[in-house]
Amino acid sequence: MAAGGNPLLSNNPAITGRGQYQDGRAGYAPVPPQNSYGQGRFGQGQFGHGQPGHGQSGYGQPNDLQDLYNRPSATPSQTGRMTFDDVIVKTTMTLGLVVVGAAIGWFVPGLMLVGLIGGLVLGLVNAFKREPAPALILAYAALEGLFLGGISSFLEGIYPGIVVQAVVGTLSVFAVTLLLFRSGKVRATPRAMKFFLIALAGYALFSMVNLGLMVFGVTSGMFGLNSANIPGTSIPWGLVIGLLAIGLAAFSLIVDFTSISEGVRNGVPARYAWSAAFGLTVTLVWLYVEILRLLAILRGDE
Incomplete structure (x- = not known):
């Protein structure tokens, strides 16, 4: 599972739209090239006199110009730029495949390992691709669903009702994070991003060490070091670690929302809605797993 791939998305110039116009203004689309005489590609400005294709435009009549000015402005969808609706539709598709995969994994728990390894590989591939590949993103969602279905079925058999609690918890964190972002109270500022990346790297290192200890049988708890108590306490x-991970996943949602807002504002191509959907899917899967594990640890004495 490729947790925390979103900073890569947020640094993608195509997502953030951090290009410039030729005159220095921030934006996505470049100004049409000029020749050495300061004129357009065909020798004259767009609305010159005469015939098009010979250094002049075909809009020589005043009535033609007035008709152009009276026409309604093109919408983002008509100009091929990403919109919030694009992101919502693509995210709905990826999450829908996660649910379908989870339903299969629930009844066929043996596919959990396939989903875990496949989801990890495709997560890394999608995170580092410069251009989004819808087929690979949808395949990632389906494989993650297999993994989530298998682990959810396993833990539900031990702690009845835990899956519903985890789903409600995930939706609650998502809703609160979205409201905080929309209110402007929380933003992925450069300083906050530095702390986020440091904490994320530390958490990733701990997870790898903990996994290694579990694989080689050094720890006997279900979740390795996570199951052990802090010395001198019963905590x-x-x-x-779980609360820290949930906090990191919540801030990762802020990073996703910020990247999407910047992409829409700067008019990135519509195909990057798939990248935004992938980032949101990665974060929501990560958030659900962390909440599920935290609940299992808290209910470990049942």
């Missing part, structure tokens, strides 16, 4: 390490 499991998993409670502290």
Whole structure:
């Protein structure tokens, strides 16, 4: 599972629209090239006199110009630029495949390992691709669904009702994060991003060490070091680590929202709605897994 791939998306010039116009203004689309005489590509400005294709435009009559000015402005969808609706539709498709895959994985738990490995590989591939590949993104969503279905079925058999709690918790964190972002109270500022990346790297390192200890049988708990108590207390390490991970996943949503807003504002191509959908899917899967694990640790004494 490719957790935290979103900073890569947020640094993508195509997503953030951090290009410039030829006159220095920030934006996505470049100004049409000029020749050495300061004229357009065909020797004259767009609305010159005469015939097009010979250094002049075909809009020589005043009535033609007036008709052009009276026409309604083209919408983002008509100009091939990304919109919020594009992101919503693409995200709905990816999350729908996650649910379908989860339903299959729930009844066929043996596919969980396939989903885990396949989702990890495709997550990394999609995160580092310069151009979004819809087929690979949808395949990633389906494989992650297999993994989520298998692990959810397993934990539900031990702690009845835990899956519903995890789903409600995930939706609640998503809703609160979105409201905070829309209110302007939380933003992915450069300083906040530095702390986020440092904390994310530390968490990734801890997760790798913990996984290694579990694989080689050094720890006996279901979640490795997360199941052990903090020395001198009855508080499991998993409670502290889990809350940190949920906080990181929540801020990762802020990074996603910021990237999407900048992309729409700067008019990036519509195909990058798939990148935005991929980022949101990665973060929501990560958030659900962390909440599910935290609940399992808290209910470990049942």
